[in-house]
Amino acid sequence: MSKPNYTGTFHMVSQDNFENYLAALDINFALRKIVCMLKPTKQIVHDPATGSMKIRTLTTFKDFDMDFKLGQVFTEDLGPVDGRVCQTTVDWEGDKLVCVQRGEKEGRGWTHWLEGDKLHLVRMEGGMD
Numbered sequence: 001m002s003k004p005n006y007t008g009t010f011h012m013v014s015q016d017n018f019e020n021y022l023a024a025l026d027i028n029f030a031l032r033k034i035v036c037m038l039k040p041t042k043q044i045v046h047d048p049a050t051g052s053m054k055i056r057t058l059t060t061f062k063d064f065d066m067d068f069k070l071g072q073v074f075t076e077d078l079g080p081v082d083g084r085v086c087q088t089t090v091d092w093e094g095d096k097l098v099c100v101q102r103g104e105k106e107g108r109g110w111t112h113w114l115e116g117d118k119l120h121l122v123r124m125e126g127g128m129d
Contacts, residue, residue, distance in 0.1 A: 004114050007044055009041060022035060051072075066088075071090075086102055088109075096111050
């Protein structure tokens with residue numbers, strides 16, 4: 001079974017429980033309020049043949065870039081988000097992309113999947129979904 005190509009530009013439509021997620025990561029109150037008002041755009045460039053992926057999250061406040069190869073551990077600098085550095089792996093789980101970030105906050109990561117032209121995202125921290 002071939003994996004989907006995630007290349008595209010996606011605009012946030014809604015977010016649920018995001019402030020609680022940020023609080024669980026110990027993000028300060030003021031930054032949580034700012035971040036929860038943002039409506040980011042994700043630009044993804046995915047080469048299914050090589051497993052290379054670039055994800056750019058664009059906001060009016062800060063931008064965040066990830067550049068990685070699926071299935072390979074890389075050092076992710078989350079400085080623009082929360083000042084942490086972690087060891088990250090993004091790989092397939094069926095047709096979903098699952099990210100595991102190992103570092104100061106255990107159980108942290110996210111899952112992306114496509115449904116038509118919509119990109120879904122679930123963030124996890126500890127036991128949270």
